[in-house]
Amino acid sequence: MKKQLSLAALLLAPWLLARAAPTVSFDWFEYTGKDEVFATPLPAGSYRNPILAGFYPDPSVTRAGDKFYLVNSTFAYFPGIPVFESSDLVHWRLLGHVLDRPSQLPFDGLDISRGVFAPAIHHHDGVFYVLNTLVDSGGNFISTAKNPAGPWSDPVWLPEIDGIDPSLFIDADGKAYVLNNGAPDEKPRYEGHRAIWMQEFDLQRLKLVGPRRVLLNGGVDISKQPIWIEGPHVFKKGEWYYLMCAEGGTGPNHSEVILRSKSVWGPYQPYQDNPILTQRELAKDRANPITNAGHADLVEAPDGTWWATFLGSRPYDGVNYHTGRETYLLPVTWQNDWPVILERGKAIPYVAPAPKLSNDHRDVMPLTGNFTWRDEFDRRELNSAWLQVRAPKQNWFDLAATPGRLNITASAEGLDGKSNPAYLGRRQQHLTFDASTSLRLPKESGVAAGLAAFQNGQHWYFLGARRSGEAVQVFLEKKSGATVKQVATATLKQATDAEIKLKISGKGRDYSFYYDAAGWQPLLENDDGSILSTEVAGGFVGATLGPHARLEQ
Numbered sequence: 001m002k003k004q005l006s007l008a009a010l011l012l013a014p015w016l017l018a019r020a021a022p023t024v025s026f027d028w029f030e031y032t033g034k035d036e037v038f039a040t041p042l043p044a045g046s047y048r049n050p051i052l053a054g055f056y057p058d059p060s061v062t063r064a065g066d067k068f069y070l071v072n073s074t075f076a077y078f079p080g081i082p083v084f085e086s087s088d089l090v091h092w093r094l095l096g097h098v099l100d101r102p103s104q105l106p107f108d109g110l111d112i113s114r115g116v117f118a119p120a121i122h123h124h125d126g127v128f129y130v131l132n133t134l135v136d137s138g139g140n141f142i143s144t145a146k147n148p149a150g151p152w153s154d155p156v157w158l159p160e161i162d163g164i165d166p167s168l169f170i171d172a173d174g175k176a177y178v179l180n181n182g183a184p185d186e187k188p189r190y191e192g193h194r195a196i197w198m199q200e201f202d203l204q205r206l207k208l209v210g211p212r213r214v215l216l217n218g219g220v221d222i223s224k225q226p227i228w229i230e231g232p233h234v235f236k237k238g239e240w241y242y243l244m245c246a247e248g249g250t251g252p253n254h255s256e257v258i259l260r261s262k263s264v265w266g267p268y269q270p271y272q273d274n275p276i277l278t279q280r281e282l283a284k285d286r287a288n289p290i291t292n293a294g295h296a297d298l299v300e301a302p303d304g305t306w307w308a309t310f311l312g313s314r315p316y317d318g319v320n321y322h323t324g325r326e327t328y329l330l331p332v333t334w335q336n337d338w339p340v341i342l343e344r345g346k347a348i349p350y351v352a353p354a355p356k357l358s359n360d361h362r363d364v365m366p367l368t369g370n371f372t373w374r375d376e377f378d379r380r381e382l383n384s385a386w387l388q389v390r391a392p393k394q395n396w397f398d399l400a401a402t403p404g405r406l407n408i409t410a411s412a413e414g415l416d417g418k419s420n421p422a423y424l425g426r427r428q429q430h431l432t433f434d435a436s437t438s439l440r441l442p443k444e445s446g447v448a449a450g451l452a453a454f455q456n457g458q459h460w461y462f463l464g465a466r467r468s469g470e471a472v473q474v475f476l477e478k479k480s481g482a483t484v485k486q487v488a489t490a491t492l493k494q495a496t497d498a499e500i501k502l503k504i505s506g507k508g509r510d511y512s513f514y515y516d517a518a519g520w521q522p523l524l525e526n527d528d529g530s531i532l533s534t535e536v537a538g539g540f541v542g543a544t545l546g547p548h549a550r551l552e553q
Contacts, residue, residue: 033430054429055324055542076115091361113539120167192227254294316508320533324542425544
């Protein structure tokens with residue numbers, strides 16, 4: 001008769017199993033970006049676009065005193081919604097995240113491009129507010145903090161509104177209003193027919209009150225069947241209330257439009273020269289194009305100048321891009337009391353005159369231009385650049401057990417799973433880059449570990465190593481759609497505790513994969529990496545790269 005486990009042993013069993021799981025030890029990770037468009041030295045008094053390169057979409061900005069604060073979408077990545085601080089709108093320091101506790105929001109089962117869409121940040125009377133939508137798993141919510149670095153409150157749900165893209169406007173009389181995108185108050189006339197709604201908001205109770213009304217039905221001119229009116233913001237300058245929205249969808253036809261009224265409730269009249277930002281009319285074969293421009297937010301600087309943050313993308317062939325939707329900055333000019341971000345027919349500049357604001361950007365992580373970023377894993381806490389896929393249920397990485405190394409406990413959850421694989425991803429911020437690492441496998445077999453290049457659960461590469469008898473097999477897996485294919489292998493003869501070095505290099509569409517054997521040796525070169533592009537993979541995120549460890553069957 002089998003001996004039964006005691007209750008204490010049963011309770012301890014999951015912990016014991018987790019402790020017994022094999023661990024992979026990473027010594028360092030290095031990322032180097034080398035885009036040609038960033039190679040020219042930056043002239044004095046200038047800044048580079050994008051200001052946040054890589055997957056930093058849907059920027060929203062606010063000002064508190066002489067500091068600016070900016071947030072971005074993170075969809076189903078964790079931690080969620082980064083909060084940046086800047087004194088000059090160009091150099092941004094990551095303070096923390098609104099969603100830094102796995103208990104705050106449920107991400108399980110969500111595809112990577114679901115989750116938290118388009119946050120909006122606001123500051124009023126010493127309190128910071130972030131409104132957001134958890135798509136497919138809860139709806140609209142608001143979080144607050146007195147310190148933008150956190151802690152941020154647990155989400156307060158706003159069940160009275162549907163749709164996406166909530167934002168906050170607080171008038172001079174203290175009245176507050178929540179705007180958002182939702183279905184129209186009629187049967188939709190065409191695919192993509194949406195409306196912008198507004199409702200009064202009680203800041204003390206964090207509750208919507210009063211009637212909910214449509215401010216804008218369809219878009220600037222509903223007779224032209226505009227699609228996906230979204231990302232609404234109301235702000236006031238002088239005697240005018242301005243309603244600014246994105247229109248045309250988040251792809252190549254993306255744009256920003258503006259309307260105004262003498263009353264916060266409207267009616268809002270459109271600017272005759274809309275859109276105030278777009279790149280859709282430019283030649284598709286232009287050099288170094290920036291596309292998809294839209295989803296803007298405006299902020300007034302202490303010197304009275306106005307600036308716009310917005311998203312855009314940098315395709316390498318006019319269509320495909322792996323760096324996602326990035327954050328850009330441009331000055332706003334006022335023409336007959338209308339704000340204009342960029343005149344029609346003009347291309348977004350990669351280099352522009354910088355705001356004339358004081359700045360202190362010491363110790364700021366590089367976020368644009370060409371740079372090398374290296375993590376020696378010599379800190380007590382994980383570097384804030386790292387992301388996880390969905391919120392973790394348990395901590396599977398450790399920086400303390402072996403100082404100067406990152407230990408990852410291998411998981412049975414793969415990159416194509418619906419939970420939290422043992423993968424740390426860093427944003428791909430360049431069209432041309434190298435990403436490399438050095439690792440030690442556990443002595444036992446049954447573990448695969450290395451570097452992943454990840455777009456979503458159906459589109460990724462895994463450059464890994466596993467024990468094969470007395471040798472080590474280096475392999476490359478590629479997933480594009482339903483099937484995982486092992487596309488290349490090589491065998492290394494080396495000591496059990498020897499370091500294994502791996503590298504992924506990208507240049508536009510071409511991805512190459514290397515291992516170190518008395519120098520870098522190609523495992524596979526110039527593979528078609530367009531599986532990592534948003535155009536091929538679908539969704540709204542950019543590619544990430546980083547260490548991954550997986551238990552094998």
